[in-house]
Amino acid sequence: MLLCPLCESHTQFYARDRRRSFYQCEHCQLVFADPKTHIDLAEEKRLYETHENDPADAHYRGFLNRLWQPLKVLCQQSNYKTALDFGSGPGPTLHLMMREAGLDAHHYDPIYSPDKTRLSQSYDVVTCTEVIEHFCYPQQDFIRLRSLVKPGGVLATMTKPCVAAQQFPNWHYKNDLTHVSFFSERTYHYIAERFGFSVDRVSDQVTFFRCVKSC
Secondary structure, three states, X not given: OOEOOOOOOXXXXXXXXXXXXXXXXXXXXXXXXXXXXXXXXXXHHHHHOOOOOOOOOHHHHHHHHHHHHXXXXXXXXXXXXXXXEXXXXXXXXXXXXXXXXXXXXXXXXXXXXXXXXXXXXXXXXXXXXXOHHHOOOHHHHHHHHXXXXXXXXXXXXXXXXXXXXXXXXXXXXXXXXXOOEEOOHHHHHHHHHXXXXXXXXXXXXXXXXXXXXXX
């Protein structure tokens, strides 16, 4: 029996397609791909490079604005100054949008921008747009993300919500083999409880985790 890679609880079979099997945690309700089907780093990088992420592309900026527009309001209300875009990918863009709004913003990506000095600091704002679904070991990754957020700061994530088991085999989002973790409403609340956040579900895709003072 597989254990959940987020909370280490027992899991049950959820769905299967022609390439992978998926399981759901009985406690936090994370849905995840069988670890035996995880691809290696070289193949992961090859698939990432099929994405067209261009800072000058108005369509891509519009996509990022789903997260950035509500986050920008929060930054202004909270007087946030520093930011990190975690998992910025092959065409870092969001940190530029944050800089345009006056934030001291930087970016990090384990493949394309692997400057680990960025991970030794903490920030008012940490963003993860289309990133958390790539987490093979989400418990470890959320421990790292938590360490990057200052007390009172925010971790802002964007990913598609997990669909029901009956729909899952035909769901396009899980067809990307780099997508291995899928989040339900319960999963977001578990993350908040486990890692010392309050949670604000801004939309079905965007979630803000506010770091409480005990972070």
